[in-house]
Amino acid sequence: MKTKLYLIIALIIIPVLSIANIPIDSTKTNLKKVFTVVLDAGHGGKDPGKHVGHIKESDIALKVVKILGKKLESHQDIKVVYTRRTDKFLELHQRADIANNAKADLFVSVHCNAAAATQAKGNETWVLGIHRNADNLEVVQRENSVILLEEDYKEKYVGFDLNDASSFATNLMTQEEYLDNSIEMGANVQKRFTEDLKRKNRGVKQAGFAVLRLSYMPSVLIETGFLTNREERNFLKSSAGQKKVASSIYNAVLDYQKTRDINLFEVGQVNTSAVIEPAASNVIYKVQISASSKRLDAKSYNFNKLPDISREKDGGIYRYFTGNFSSLKKVSVLHKKAVAKGYKSAFIVFYKNGKRYRL
Ligand SMILES: [Zn+2]
Incomplete structure (x- = not known):
């Protein structure tokens, strides 16, 4: 009789004790929502981006984005929106408009780097910032220079000086709200490229990219590697390399999405x-x-x-x-x-x- 009583008490107490030990993130489960990612293949059409011989940045970016998109689409709770799926020219503000209209949770722009020094290598991820830095300015000018191919760019990008990164300071407040999250995503990308692909980590950097400034959500611009570096060029142009790059970005997006799920769980609950x-x-x-x-x-x-x-x-x-x-x-x-x-x-x-x- 006594043993039975102890057993009953134990049956009551043990579950109570285990509830107290539930790890915090196991409570998040049924709070999932659809997570919308906009994938932006940089450049396209009359703007090939960086090119070495017949190898074009616009082609590599599109191929990586297509592989990445397919992988993400296999998740029921992820919606993928593309800024372009063909080799067409898009103005920078059109890319941001697509993302804003989709009310996306994350904007990922894929690019390839280039440098005069052919030994330069590695990958870097950019988030919007206003730091004036000569090194940053070179990349910013290159990625922003597509604006010069757009018609009426002076009216569309009022106050926009291609030679002055600090001219982006206006209108920055909205994107700044998302900066922490953008940096979080940037850090995920860098971690994956460094750990999975053994790429040289050039870090998360801040600069005034138009495509990041105009989108109202956490946004990153990934420079996947240098087309001017022979080894990285061969890697990026190969379908095996493109698959690996896509897979690293894919993992970074999932890492990021996971932290959002936890964040959905309101403290008050x-x-x-x-x-x-x-x-x-x-x-x-x-x-x-x-x-x-x-x-x-x-x-x-x-x-x-x-x-x-x-x-x-x-x-x-x-x-x-x-x-x-x-x-x-x-x-x-x-x-x-x-x-x-x-x-x-x-x-x-x-x-x-x-x-x-x-x-
Ligand atoms: Zn580019």
């Missing part, structure tokens, strides 16, 4: 007392307020007087955080405060066993 708090003794919560290639002092006065600023370096990117709590309730209050102070894309992160996760 968490049953804090049952699920989170019992594990809180070894969890630290902070609010990520900003990510940038710019190094700022981790001081409250640099961040609108938010408290407990900390900084971490990830690759070439600095992440800035406010707060340091073991309570989800307290960090939620600070998160609201950060958003109210203008850090609209701020989000909560937590640290467990020395690793940082996004809530």
Whole structure:
């Protein structure tokens, strides 16, 4: 009789204890929504982009995008929209319009690089930024120069000076809201190219690309490799190489989509007392307020007087955080405060066993 009673008590208690130990991301499952990705094959038609002999950037970009699109389309919860599926010319603002009309969650523009120095190699991912930097300006001018092939470009891109990256500063606010997410996606791409493809990592960079400035969503422009480097050119022109490049971008998109799913899970919906708090003794919560290639002092006065600023370096990117709590309730209050102070894309992160996760 006594044994039976213990068994019944155990049957009641064990499930309760296991609920308390549920890892946070297992609670996200039925909150999935359709994730729309716009794939933009750079250049096309009268604008071949970079070309070495008969090898054209526009062709390679289109082939990679088609392979990538097919892989993504196999996921029920992913919708793929293409800016072009043939060798046609598109103006930069048309590409952004397609993405904006699709209300896309992510914009991915695929390109190939070139340099006067044939030994230059590796891949890099660009997000929109306003840093004036001579190295950046060269790539920006090349990718933006297509505007000169467009008719009436002076009316369409008012205030746009091809020789001055800082002229993009106007109208930047909207895209800046998405900057953290763009950097997140850029970091995923770089990680995949470096780990899967063993490419030289040239980093996530910020510059004033028109196609990124005009799209109102997290956006990246990927320079998949150098057509001027013999080894990378041979890789990029081969169908095996194109498959590998597409597969790395594919994995980066899935990595990114996963963090969005977790983010969909609103803090307010968490049953804090049952699920989170019992594990809180070894969890630290902070609010990520900003990510940038710019190094700022981790001081409250640099961040609108938010408290407990900390900084971490990830690759070439600095992440800035406010707060340091073991309570989800307290960090939620600070998160609201950060958003109210203008850090609209701020989000909560937590640290467990020395690793940082996004809530
Ligand atoms: Zn290009």
